[in-house]
Amino acid sequence: MAAEGNAIDPIHQFEIHPIVNFSIGGTDISFTNSSLFMVVILALISIVMLWGTSSKALVPGRLQSAAEMAYEFVASTVRGTAGEGGMKFFPFVFSLFMFVFFSNVIGLIPYTFTVTSQIIVTFALAALVILTVLVYGFYKHGAHFLHLFVPSGVSPFLLPFLVLIEVISFVSRPISLSVRLFANMLAGHITLKVFAGFVTLLLGAGAWSALAPLPLAAIVLLTAFELLVAVLQAYVFAILTCVYLNDAIHPGH
């Protein structure tokens, strides 16, 4: 695709380019388009939550209902998955959910940049989750936290293998958590771009340009599907965070 240098270049949209150049001690910390969109996301979340909760009306308006629905939704997810003890992590999960949700949805607007389509961003979020689980698990339960890796009531023959499997599945958690979000965003945006490329190629192909509305219709359907994926992946990220935090709150099988 990109390597052949023709009209369709679906990877171009993920390029990071600096807006303001900074560097401290040889390390490049420029303000990039990625940083710009993170600031935009934070500003939007702050506007929705602060503005939405400022009036505290008994009969909520539109913005207040949106803020209350987001709160209720994440709160019921945390309570249902990690129990009442998980509610002390509610601010953490809520911040993660809102950040991922807004960056996914903002990325669907043409000419914007999807922050979560960068593996380093999603991996940083996933590493934060797993480090929280590890630190809280060892702080709360000490060595008892290691019971997470030892299933109870298993024959001694199988135990070493099961411990190995549990350890591998724990280690692959940050990878799968980050790569799931990143790959879904990347694949969706590449698909949209490839179909957009079909439209331009067909328009330049003489009589075949009569077929150009077909990929255009496909783009409309795919955009609706991508909106579903964007919301769903934010939900999946939040609920898996709760599941992993539940391991730290209630370890042992």
Added chain:
Amino acid sequence: MDPVAAKWIGAGLAAIGMGAAAIGVGTIFGNFLSGALRNPSAADGQFGRAFIGAALAEGLGIFAFLVAIILLFVK
């Protein structure tokens, strides 16, 4: 074989794994739906679990996608 050609063929083979993940996700939601139709009142409570299962099944297919992406774009 030409290494570039081998790279593209390898990426195509890795993409097969995503079809297997699709079977897994389809099984999960199919079974969730058939269970939900038998007992609709219990369906809402199990909604989150269905998505956890789907996310885990999808995650393994995503690894296949990752292999393809690494083959294509990592020099």
